[in-house]
Amino acid sequence: MLKPTYAIPALPPPAEIETVPVLKALARASRALADLKGQAKTIPNQGILIDTLALQEAKASSEVENIVTTQDELFQADVFPDC
16 A cells, blocks of 8 residues: 655644735736736637647647647547547
C-alpha cells in the first residue's frame, strides 16, 4: 500500500490572506471581469466562442501526447463526427 508523502494542511490557512496587495489585485480583477462581461455582450452568438475552448484544449492536450492535428481537422471532427 502506498503511503502519502504530502500532508494536506488544515483550512483555513494560518496566514492572513486579505492583505492590501491581495485586495488591490481583487479590485483590478473585478474591473477586468466587468469589462470582459461588457465586451462579451457585443458578440451576437457567444456560444460559438465558448464551444471552441474545448476544441483548443483538446488540441493542446493532444500535442502533449505527440499527436499533431490542425484546427481544421478539429472543427471538421466536431461538425461531422461520423466521417
